[in-house]
Amino acid sequence: MRLKDKVAVVTGGGRGLGRSICLALAREGSSVVVSDIDVQSAKKVACEVKEIGSEALAIRTDVTSGKEVDALMEAAAEDSGRVDILVNNAGICWVGKVEEMSEQDWDRVMAVNLKGTFLCSKAVIKFMKGKGWGRIVNMASAAGKTGGLLVGANYSVSKAGVICFTKSLAKELAPYGITVNAVAPGLIDTDMTRSFPKGAVASTLKSLPLGRMGSSEDVARAVLFLISEDAGYITGEILDVNGGMVMD
């Protein structure tokens, strides 16, 4: 129970990586605010968190709305006045070529993946600052380092932005005992990647050193490490969880 009495907010917590992160936090004793644009899925995950024995709250939030994000953090901090942990996981993918990409396709991916990460981080700061301890973990992507192979340029650019935002915020918040890190997953088996063209996934896997897709638990364990005391001297780090896809 490494996170007993901590309050965590996970965006996009209703399924996939977000759900596994919520459950991993719960197993360590943290109370979990499961936030998602799809409130039904958030409610289901909140029930699973409670079955593990931790407190949970399900809240509908669209991370592109500053107003909704502010309300989310207020609700999370209502009992204790604190939010100790924020996992900026909510994200969407777009698959296609720049020639086929509309202005709306570009804007929507940027709004959810990059602006959402900014809005949630900004809103949580006042509930972390002054407590001497805080953890922000952002969800980047291997595509944000190399440019996308299976995914659109809008997605890759949004994740490159998340990587740079992580490093900038890590510098700003270090004096307050708040670390800011990111994980950069490769190809992980979730609803997001199940919609990718099967042939393209198979050929990517063939050249992958570890030879398999990652699981959402693989990513959740890395997130948990960055939140743990073991990672207390790590900030501004982009942790690859990619089976050897990118080594830098």
Ligand SMILES: NC(=O)c1ccc[n+]([C@@H]2O[C@H](COP(=O)([O-])OP(=O)(O)OC[C@H]3O[C@@H](n4cnc5c(N)ncnc54)[C@H](O)[C@@H]3O)[C@@H](O)[C@H]2O)c1
């Ligand atoms: N699956 C992968 O291979 C992979 C690889 C690299 C990075 N990622 C990143 O990991 C994160 C989670 O991915 P996943 O595979 O679990 O995806 P997913 O599509 O299975 O789940 C994403 C969740 O985010 C929620 N969401 C979408 N838009 C939202 C919004 N505007 N506000 C709040 N919630 C919203 C969805 O409802 C869903 O519950 C994303 O940021 C994604 O870009 C995933």
